[in-house]
Amino acid sequence: DAKTTQPTSMDCAEGRAANLPCNHSTISGNEYVYWYRQIHSQGPQYIIHGLKNNETNEMASLIITEDRKSSTLILPHATLRDTAVYYCIVRVANSNSGYALNFGKGTSLLVTP
Amino acid sequence: ETGVTQSPTHLIKTRGQQVTLRCSSQSGHNTVSWYQQALGQGPQFIFQYYREEENGRGNFPPRFSGLQFPNYSSELNVNALELDDSALYLCASSLVGQGGPTEAFFGQGTRLTVV
Numbered sequence: 001d002a003k004t005t006q007p008t009s010m011d012c013a014e015g016r017a018a019n020l021p022c023n024h025s026t027i028s029g030n031e032y033v034y035w036y037r038q039i040h041s042q043g044p045q046y047i048i049h050g051l052k053n054n055e056t057n058e059m060a061s062l063i064i065t066e067d068r069k070s071s072t073l074i075l076p077h078a079t080l081r082d083t084a085v086y087y088c089i090v091r092v093a094n095s096n097s098g099y100a101l102n103f104g105k106g107t108s109l110l111v112t113p
Numbered sequence: 114e115t116g117v118t119q120s121p122t123h124l125i126k127t128r129g130q131q132v133t134l135r136c137s138s139q140s141g142h143n144t145v146s147w148y149q150q151a152l153g154q155g156p157q158f159i160f161q162y163y164r165e166e167e168n169g170r171g172n173f174p175p176r177f178s179g180l181q182f183p184n185y186s187s188e189l190n191v192n193a194l195e196l197d198d199s200a201l202y203l204c205a206s207s208l209v210g211q212g213g214p215t216e217a218f219f220g221q222g223t224r225l226t227v228v
Contacts, residue, residue, distance in 0.1 A: 043219030
């Protein structure tokens, strides 16, 4: 699976949009971009994933560049409960071998009042 | 709530002992994966089970072993515990089918402390 690079930490004011970048310059054509987050002392939580089109769900939006070498996770109106470590993961999602996720170190997002 | 439950939530063991951690997967899921998360680090993939067989393994020694049962629940066994095995152990379940795996849902983890 391709390696990802994320900033170590970011701050965001409550109510503002949080934009979390991720570089995955070695991504292959059949690899998806997944985002998970982990709130302190809890298990990771799935947020969103995409292949090449932008995606949106009730939690966030995922913007993937046309060359697919980078992406941005957008939390449109960050709340204090969005404070967490956010992991960008690239993997093949059409393999029957299952679901090994390479989490890396992620971005620690702090949402401030 | 993800529907994935792990037990126990906390555990203290002595170096050299053996430990068994348990995971009940979300209803309808057929694949279970285990991860180790040391303090301040991201989760590290240990192995996964699909149809009761190990189906992928990370860089962990053989003293880390597991089982998956017909109801898709799973156990993680660690023999000859070392101090560095102290970590949060996470279980994740997903459904693997013709279209590939769904997203993984994680339990809250078991905090293992080896003294």
